[in-house]
Amino acid sequence: QVQLVESGGGLVQAGGSLRLSCEVSGSTFSRYSFGWYRQAPGKQRDLVAGIDHSGRTNYAESAKGRFTISRVNAKATVYLQMTNLKPEDTAIYYCNLQHLGYWGQGTQVTVSS
8 A cells, every 4th residue: 555644844934944755655666756746725736846766857937946856765755855935835735656646645834924
């Protein structure tokens, strides 16, 4: 059974940083691509950043230059380092095992102005 567990969210002031973690169990982690998505109240869930099995990354325009996605296969964990956070980054952030449709429960990120 595949499980994704996010952590690291919280309340931070604008300009601050957070690092989100997504621990994955029940899969051959190194084979898969992962994505971080976010969903703000009343809005759709959008891709923030993705990383494939080889470590290639892609980012939403809003995340470029501020967010960094990475993975540590030995720990079966995907990270999202977020810097220079803005109030518009406030959302629930979800980890996704891409192509198979598995999601974590989400972690709340709130950025105060």
